[in-house]
Amino acid sequence: MSTLSLHAAPCGHTAAGGRAALLEVRGATKRFGATLALDDVSIAAHAGEIHCVLGENGAGKSSLGKVIAGLYRADAGVLVFDGAPVQFANPGQARAMGIAIVYQELSLVPDLSIRANFWLGSEGARLPLARVGRRRETPRVREVLAQLGVELDPETRVKDLPVTTQQLLEIGKALMHRPRLVVFDEPTAMLGAIEKQRFFSVLRTLRDNGIASLLITHHIDDVTAVGDRVTVMRNGRVVESFPMTGAIDAEHVLERLTGRRGAAAVRSPRTAPAAGESAVLEISGLPGRDDGGATVGVHRGGIVGLYGVVGCGAERVVRAAAGVQRARDFSMRLNGRPFGPATPAEALRAGISYLPAGRQANAVFPTRSIRENLMLSQLRRVSRLGFINRRRETSVALDQLRASAVKFADLDAGIDTLSGGNQQKVLLARAMAGASALLVLEEPTAGVDIDAKQQIHERIRAASRAGLAVLVLSSDLPETLALCDVVYTFFAGTVMDCHVAPAAGDHDAILADILGQRSAARPEQPRSQAAPTVNEWSLQAT
Numbered sequence: 001m002s003t004l005s006l007h008a009a010p011c012g013h014t015a016a017g018g019r020a021a022l023l024e025v026r027g028a029t030k031r032f033g034a035t036l037a038l039d040d041v042s043i044a045a046h047a048g049e050i051h052c053v054l055g056e057n058g059a060g061k062s063s064l065g066k067v068i069a070g071l072y073r074a075d076a077g078v079l080v081f082d083g084a085p086v087q088f089a090n091p092g093q094a095r096a097m098g099i100a101i102v103y104q105e106l107s108l109v110p111d112l113s114i115r116a117n118f119w120l121g122s123e124g125a126r127l128p129l130a131r132v133g134r135r136r137e138t139p140r141v142r143e144v145l146a147q148l149g150v151e152l153d154p155e156t157r158v159k160d161l162p163v164t165t166q167q168l169l170e171i172g173k174a175l176m177h178r179p180r181l182v183v184f185d186e187p188t189a190m191l192g193a194i195e196k197q198r199f200f201s202v203l204r205t206l207r208d209n210g211i212a213s214l215l216i217t218h219h220i221d222d223v224t225a226v227g228d229r230v231t232v233m234r235n236g237r238v239v240e241s242f243p244m245t246g247a248i249d250a251e252h253v254l255e256r257l258t259g260r261r262g263a264a265a266v267r268s269p270r271t272a273p274a275a276g277e278s279a280v281l282e283i284s285g286l287p288g289r290d291d292g293g294a295t296v297g298v299h300r301g302g303i304v305g306l307y308g309v310v311g312c313g314a315e316r317v318v319r320a321a322a323g324v325q326r327a328r329d330f331s332m333r334l335n336g337r338p339f340g341p342a343t344p345a346e347a348l349r350a351g352i353s354y355l356p357a358g359r360q361a362n363a364v365f366p367t368r369s370i371r372e373n374l375m376l377s378q379l380r381r382v383s384r385l386g387f388i389n390r391r392r393e394t395s396v397a398l399d400q401l402r403a404s405a406v407k408f409a410d411l412d413a414g415i416d417t418l419s420g421g422n423q424q425k426v427l428l429a430r431a432m433a434g435a436s437a438l439l440v441l442e443e444p445t446a447g448v449d450i451d452a453k454q455q456i457h458e459r460i461r462a463a464s465r466a467g468l469a470v471l472v473l474s475s476d477l478p479e480t481l482a483l484c485d486v487v488y489t490f491f492a493g494t495v496m497d498c499h500v501a502p503a504a505g506d507h508d509a510i511l512a513d514i515l516g517q518r519s520a521a522r523p524e525q526p527r528s529q530a531a532p533t534v535n536e537w538s539l540q541a542t
């Protein structure tokens with residue numbers, strides 16, 4: 001059994017203003033077979049501080065978070081909490097000491113109320129008489145909801161709430177036990193620009209209340225928005241740790257993370273489809289802003305993004321194209337023919353491949369190998385007369401994993417041995433390999449590190465240059481702007497506008513669209529030079 005050795009000196013002071021750390025990890029090492037996930041890692045968390053942990057996929061960030069929260073036991077090293085060495089045999093022990101962890105994936109029980117979810121798993125807390133229990137449990141739930149800044153009836157069923165509210169409630173569940181330290185494992189991976197602001201304000205409230213936060217993230221804008229300190233990890237080691245002083249901006253953080261400047265600025269030239277060119281996928285009958293119907297066209301060689309807050313109506317468009325959901329109040333044509341796949345398999349037969357959002361819930365087969373997860377939709381390609389050609393399968397799989405920058409040791413190891421970002425890359429490689437007409441991507445780079453993200457963007461662009469049509473739904477606005485040739489904005493089920501060849505300068509206008517406002521900041525252009533409106537674009541594009 002692995003143990004943390006307990007030969008630590010009493011907790012010392014850290015460099016952070018000479019204040020004693022709430023938690024110190026000293027020399028933590030964690031091995032999984034041949035993989036050294038943590039290699040002599042030391043890090044400190046302070047009360048009232050937001051400490052961001054950055055690093056490439058597989059760097060060891062989640063392993064570190066799990067050691068701190070008692071999910072993993074380190075093979076060597078010491079945890080010092082509040083000046084005393086501690087050992088956690090399970091997450092319950094860490095929780096009892098005041099350490100909580102929040103994941104990106106939702107874990108609440110949809111059919112239970114907020115109150116029941118918050119109290120779930122609290123030993124001895126549930127009372128046998130429902131009414132008595134409710135009376136005792138509700139005040140604490142209300143306190144936590146107030147901390148989150150949401151006004152909700154504690155008896156509301158979780159499934160009746162938008163996903164973004166559920167994500168906030170995940171934090172609420174962690175706050176129930178009055179933690180002094182919260183580890184956030186990539187909570188912003190699938191949050192849009194608006195939802196992120198809400199999350200940041202919760203983080204600031206925690207900081208104001210003296211709670212320490214360790215924020216594991218790939219987003220540099222998270223760091224610049226709320227970070228007090230940054231630690232960079234690489235290959236299981238801490239390579240750098242520095243405070244976020246006023247002089248440090250996103251460029252600096254990026255440079256210290258990747259060793260180079262301006263990496264985020266790379267962008268390919270893009271073109272609007274020629275007038276009269278017919279769309280591979282045409283979605284018509286969507287409500288448009290000016291009372292008219294709107295049409296979204298995805299052309300051969302084009303990358304089209306849909307952008308809005310969760311529940312804006314863009315999801316149902318994407319899912320209808322992928323055969324996951326029926327198109328009820330709009331219609332679709334694929335290569336000019338009426339189209340309405342009843343299942344993803346039917347969409348796949350028509351040449352449409354789909355990467356859903358929510359890796360754990362919707363896309364990954366967690367008990368299967370990397371090979372099986374990757375080759376699932378490609379068996380025909382590597383089979384003859386109904387038999388899989390194992391050598392060919394291996395060669396195709398290795399090529400695809402390399403092209404997608406997946407960090408792995410053994411093709412036949414379980415996919416759950418990969419870090420989250422590397423799992424995502426496998427799923428994306430699977431989706432890309434399956435498309436012959438249209439590639440439908442939801443959150444293509446959620447949890448993927450900065451370098452790999454650029455490589456993935458380049459692969460998507462290469463696929464589009466080779467003639468594929470691509471439809472993207474990403475909550476990451478910078479990604480949407482960098483990747484897409486055309487972006488349609490959605491608000492409350494309505495297509496608000498169509499931004500052709502969008503750039504960073506369109507950021508504010510897009511945010512105004514998705515909040516249902518016309519942007520005052522948007523320059524008034526003469527009609528003849530203005531970007532086409534939704535309906536004008538539809539006319540041009542179809």
Ligand SMILES: Nc1ncnc2c1ncn2[C@@H]1O[C@H](COP(=O)(O)OP(=O)(O)OP(=O)(O)O)[C@@H](O)[C@H]1O
Pocket residue numbers: 032035036037055056057058059060061062063064416417418419420421422447449
């Ligand atoms: N349960 C496990 N079994 C085997 N190997 C594991 C396990 N968990 C993590 N690893 C390996 O440990 C290394 C560190 O993984 P970890 O998940 O900590 O990285 P990470 O920095 O969080 O990456 P990401 O940004 O992709 O989530 C990786 O090489 C990963 O494959």
